Amino acid sequence: MRWNLPPDDLPTAWFNVAPHLPAPLEPPLHPATREPIGPDDLAPLFPMALIAQEVSTEPTVDIPGPVLDVLRLWRPTPLVRATRLEAALGTPARIYYKDESVSPAGSHKPNTAVPQAYYNKVEGVPRLTTETGAGQWGSALSFATSLFGLECMVYMVRASFEQKPYRRMLMETWGGSVVPSPVDDPGHPGSLGSAISDAVRDAVGRSDSHYALGSVLNHVLLHQTVIGLEAKQQLELAGERLPDVVIGSCGGGSNLGGISLPFVPDDGVRLLAVEPASCPTLTEGHFDYDFGDTAGLTPLLPMYTLGHEFIPPTIHAGGLRYHGDSPIISALVRAGRMEAVAYAQSKVFEAGVQFARTQGAVPAPETTHAIRAAIDEALVAKELGEERVILFSYSGHGLLDLSAYDDYLHGRLTD
C-alpha cells in the first residue's frame, strides 16, 4: 500500500528543530583560534542565506518558490506500507517507509543539494566545489547545479573514483566535473577527509566559487525535514496517529535528521539512529569538540566523534563512514531524546536481501541499516504481541551498489 501526496501538498516551509532542542547548541569554534566563529568566517564557503539558516531559531523557514519547483520533479515522495515484509515476518507491527530513492539521483541527498545550488545562484556564485566518497552526494549536487546552470567540481575519493566508474559517469552526464582526490598524490587511495580538504582549498582559492556540504550542518538537516513533514501527513492519510518509533540510518545525520526531526516535539515517539558497527560514532564515540575533516581545516563542532583521525574500515555503506556526527543528532542522543544502535555488515545485508525478495526494491547499503532495525523492532512487537507502528527512511536504492550484494550472496562479505 502506498500513499502519494499531490505535488501541491509539498511542504512550503522547512521544520527547524532548534526551538525544540533540550538546550541551545554550543557554537562551532574557529580551527585556529578556538573562538566561536561568526558569519564572516563562513562567507568564503557558503552564501549568507545558508549561514543564516545555520543559526536560525525560527520554528520554520520558508522554502523558496524556485526550490519548490525543482523538488516537485519527484516530491512528495511515496509513503509505503511494507505489507509483504510484515507478512514474511509474521508480525502484528505495521511497517511504513518513506521512499526517498525516487529522486533523480536515487537518494535523499537532492533535498539539500537543490536549495544549496539555488541560494548560491541567487548570490551570484557560478561554481560550487564539493567532495564525495561513494558518489551519492556528488551525484546529487551535479544534478542540482545542472538545473540552476552552475558549474560543479567534485573531488572524489580516489579509491572510489577507480572502483565505482558508474557514479563518476552519472555526475558527468549531468555536466559535473569529477577528479580523483588527493589531487596532489596520484598514488594515494584518498579519504573523505582528503577530499574535503581539496574541495575547501579550491573554493577559498577562487573568487567565483563556494563549497557545499552534504550532511552534518544544521542547514543541511533543515532542508531534509521535508521527509518527516510529508511522512506525518501521509501517516494520517493511512489512518495512523503517530508512529511508535522513527528509524533512520546515520552517517553524518542528514537522512536520519530528515525523517526524525519533525517528530522531536511528539512525546512518546521513539527516535532511533542506526549506524555500522565498524564506525560506531554514537554508540561508542565520545562527545567533544572535533574537526569535521582529517586535515583540521574545518571549524570544530560539538558532537559525538571517534576522533578526526579515525579511518573507518572500507565497508560497503560508504555514506556511513564518518568519524563524527551532526551536532543536532549528537545533542538529541546526549539528552536521551534519541536512541542509537549499531549493526555488523552481514546482518544489514541479510535484511536488505529479505526486503528485496518481499517488497521488490533493492535498497542501498546505507538503507539496509534502517531496514535491519525496522525488522528487529517488528520482531520484538511479534514477541510482545504488540501492534507497533514503525516508520523508517528508505534513503536510497542500491542499483549502483550491486557489487555489495554480490559479495554478500557469494560469501565474500566480512564484518
Added chain:
Amino acid sequence: MRWNLPPDDLPTAWFNVAPHLPAPLEPPLHPATREPIGPDDLAPLFPMALIAQEVSTEPTVDIPGPVLDVLRLWRPTPLVRATRLEAALGTPARIYYKDESVSPAGSHKPNTAVPQAYYNKVEGVPRLTTETGAGQWGSALSFATSLFGLECMVYMVRASFEQKPYRRMLMETWGGSVVPSPVDDPGHPGSLGSAISDAVRDAVGRSDSHYALGSVLNHVLLHQTVIGLEAKQQLELAGERLPDVVIGSCGGGSNLGGISLPFVPDDGVRLLAVEPASCPTLTEGHFDYDFGDTAGLTPLLPMYTLGHEFIPPTIHAGGLRYHGDSPIISALVRAGRMEAVAYAQSKVFEAGVQFARTQGAVPAPETTHAIRAAIDEALVAKELGEERVILFSYSGHGLLDLSAYDDYLHGRLTD
C-alpha cells in the same frame, strides 16, 4: 508537474486491441509443418491462461487480484509534464511522459513478468526459464518469480554476462540463477537468438518448467496496456482531451504497445514507433512470416522482419536489437494506423543528455529513442506555432547503462 493516481485507480482489466485491428491477425505457423499452431503446441512452454489470452478477441481481460496486489507496489506510475524540457526547447507543445522507470526492476518489463509468473504459479509450474540480452527482461522476471516463490533460470547473452555484471547481480539478489549463453560453447559471445534457444530447450526438456517471453507476443502487449490506460486517465486529470501523438521506442514492441494500443480506437491520435537506424525493422524490413529466434525453434510469426539471421550491430540500446517485431505492431504499421521512424545512436544520446540536464532523470538508451522523437515533434510544433500534445513512454532509467553515456560524452560512440 506530475499526476499520480491512488493505488485503487489501477486499471482492473487489460485492454485487448484485437477487436480494433484493421483485420484479424494471421495465425502463427508451426516451425516444422508450417500449419497454424494450436493451444497444444504451445502447452509445453506456456500456461493455458496465457495461451488463451494470445488468441482472445474479448475487448478486455480481467487482471487477477494477486497480480493487482503486486503491481500496486509501484503502479499506477506517474504521468509527468516535462515543463523544463519544453522551456529549453521554447516550444508551444505540451510534452507528457509516463514514467515506467519507477518499477523495482527499473523498466516497464515487470508489467508482464508479474502476470506471467502468477499464471504459471496457478498452473503449478514451479520453475521458469527465459533469455535476456542486456538484462532488463531477466531482471524483471527474477523480481516477479521471487514474489511468487518460483525458481527462475536466466540464459544471458555471454557478451553481456561478461560486460554487464551489475544486471547479473541484480537478478541474483532476487534469487534468480543466471548462466551465460550459449551454454555449450564457452568461447562464443552469444546472441539473443542463441539464448532463446537455450531457454526453450531447457523448458521443453523438464516437466517442472515453462518458458517466458518478454515481448513480441499478443499476451505480453496485452499486459503492458496498463501503461496507456493509466495515461488516458491522467491526461484527463491534467486537463487534456487526447494527445496529438503517442510515441514509444520499439524493439519487440511491448513498451510501444503498452503506451499506444489503448489509443488505437481514437481516430486522429497519431501513433509513432521509434527504432534504431542500425536495426530498422519497421522502416526497412519486409512483412513476412519469420522465426522469432535465430535457430528456427519458435513458431513462424507474421511480422516485419530483417530476416531471422540478421545480427544487429552492438548498439547500447540492447533492448531494441531484434530482427522482427510484434505481429500486432506490424499489423498496425502495415495498415497505416501507426508510423515508424529510425534514429542513429548519436542523435538519441544527444536527446538523452538534454533530458537529464533539464528534467533531472537519466533515461535508458532504449528510452532516449522516444525522447528524440518527442523533441523533434515539439520542434515541428514550434516551427508551425502549434499547441501540440505529445505523450511518450519513459520506459526505463539508465542507471545500469551509464557506460553508454560515458562513451557518448567522451566521443567514443559510433553510429
